[in-house]
Amino acid sequence: MQETQILSTHPAPLPEPAPRGAAMGRALVFDACQVGVVLRAVLFVEAVLGVGALFGATSPGEWLARLALLTGGALPATLAWLVTACSLKKALQRLGEPLQYAAGVLLGMLAGLYACAMLLLAGTTEGSPPWLACAASGALLSALLVTALRLRARARTPAATTARLTELQARIRPHFLFNTLNSAIALVRDEPARAEALLEDLSDLFRHALVEQRESATLADEITLARRYLDIEQVRFGERLRVQWQIDPRAGAARLPPLLLQPLVENAVKHGVEPSAHGGKLRINAELRGSRVVLTIANTLPPETPRPGERPRGHGIALANVRERLRLLHDVDCDFSAGEHNGLYRVRIALPAP
Numbered sequence: 001m002q003e004t005q006i007l008s009t010h011p012a013p014l015p016e017p018a019p020r021g022a023a024m025g026r027a028l029v030f031d032a033c034q035v036g037v038v039l040r041a042v043l044f045v046e047a048v049l050g051v052g053a054l055f056g057a058t059s060p061g062e063w064l065a066r067l068a069l070l071t072g073g074a075l076p077a078t079l080a081w082l083v084t085a086c087s088l089k090k091a092l093q094r095l096g097e098p099l100q101y102a103a104g105v106l107l108g109m110l111a112g113l114y115a116c117a118m119l120l121l122a123g124t125t126e127g128s129p130p131w132l133a134c135a136a137s138g139a140l141l142s143a144l145l146v147t148a149l150r151l152r153a154r155a156r157t158p159a160a161t162t163a164r165l166t167e168l169q170a171r172i173r174p175h176f177l178f179n180t181l182n183s184a185i186a187l188v189r190d191e192p193a194r195a196e197a198l199l200e201d202l203s204d205l206f207r208h209a210l211v212e213q214r215e216s217a218t219l220a221d222e223i224t225l226a227r228r229y230l231d232i233e234q235v236r237f238g239e240r241l242r243v244q245w246q247i248d249p250r251a252g253a254a255r256l257p258p259l260l261l262q263p264l265v266e267n268a269v270k271h272g273v274e275p276s277a278h279g280g281k282l283r284i285n286a287e288l289r290g291s292r293v294v295l296t297i298a299n300t301l302p303p304e305t306p307r308p309g310e311r312p313r314g315h316g317i318a319l320a321n322v323r324e325r326l327r328l329l330h331d332v333d334c335d336f337s338a339g340e341h342n343g344l345y346r347v348r349i350a351l352p353a354p
Contacts, residue, residue, distance in 0.1 A: 029100060029146075029153045030089040032082045036331030037152075041145055045078045046071065048141065069119070077115035081107055081142065101146055108142020109135040155328065183235045198235055201228040205262075216329055219286060219293065219351075220252030222261035226284065229262050233269050240279025241269065251286045253354040254293040257325040263318045264297050264347050272299030272345060291353050298346040319347070326351075 032038065049070045057063035084107055085092070092103055116134035180202050187195035205228055227245075234241055265284070273280040280300040287294055319338050326334045326349065335350040 028089045028093050029149050030085040030092045030104075031153070032089070032149065033086040034331045035333050037149070038079075038082055039332070040148075041082055042075065042078055044145070044148075045074055045141060049074055073115035073119040076118055077111040077138065080114060081111040081138075081145075097150070100150075101143065104142050104146035105139045108138040108140070108145075110138070111142065112136070112138020180232055180236070183232075187235070194235065198232060201231045204228045205232070216255040217258040217260075218252060219254040219256060219261075219295065222256060222258070223247060223252070223284070223286070225259070226261045226265045229265060230269075230282075233273075237269075237273060237279060240276075241273050242279065242281045244281065244283045246283070246285040246287070248287040250288040251293040251295075251353075254295075254351045255329070255354065256295075256349070256351060257329050260322055260325060261295075261297075264322065267318055268297055268299035268345070268347075272301060276300075276302040278303075288353060293351045293353050295349040295351065296346060298341075298344045301340070301343065301345055322347075 032041070050067055053063050053066035053070060057066055085104070092100055095103060112134040113131060115138065116129040116131055120129050180198065184195045184198045184202075187198065205225070230241070230243055234243070265282070268282050273282065280302070282300075283296070283298045285294075285296040285298075323336045326336055330352060333352050336348070338347045339345070
């Protein structure tokens, strides 16, 4: 029989929490590789150029011509700044905040000079281009971009902390703990092996909830944790809980926020299985589709309520939590939807493949 952290005399030590600096370092400031960051940066620069092109334009046609001219120089420079920041993000992360701003402004000055050089090569400027104005404009826009990236990086830590506290409250609810312990007590005499396995699963759940501090986890790890939770609930519900797993091994390396899948599975059990006298079915499906990993959690709905509109619903806190954490990790490169579909309640998450 396996030795566990609850039952063994010498429990295995828990991983030490990461230092504060290391935890903050995971949220890379210059993480400009994501599609959402690139789109926002380009739109921001284009908005500034659009306003600048209004000066001296006497007609909409002239304004469009000026904007196209400025875009021809500024767009390649903006993309060059983003690619450079993305390539050097780990090196820049080791710098202090003032030096990060200095590095960003220096890159912006070089990008501004590059934009002027592009306009000069295209023959769109008369005489010597305004090098100083280009460098100053690039430095100013770069400082604003660095500020936005820093705010984005800082947003991850409070949001992750709030999400973590919410999940801890959901995970260590008294009734869940008492039900699990009562089930273990009932099994101790007749089925001690199952009682020990139940306590092992409970130990793993608590250990992950209390110690896990990474910014992201693999889908394979999250599925393992969800299996632990469902093994506990299977003892309590017995044949009322019917679970079907369809997991593509190629999808296991996808990244998602830690402790994200288990609350979704818990919601499915709480709202789909527990209210029904006959129990219900739960299906977890993960598959690789091209460059995307699609994760689906679907559960049957309790039949007691005659009209779907009268079915008791939760407050949606867990789903809003999941949506926000996915947005912080993957930005626009992630899809999340939840609702009734073909008589089932389905949560669907599409992630970028690793």
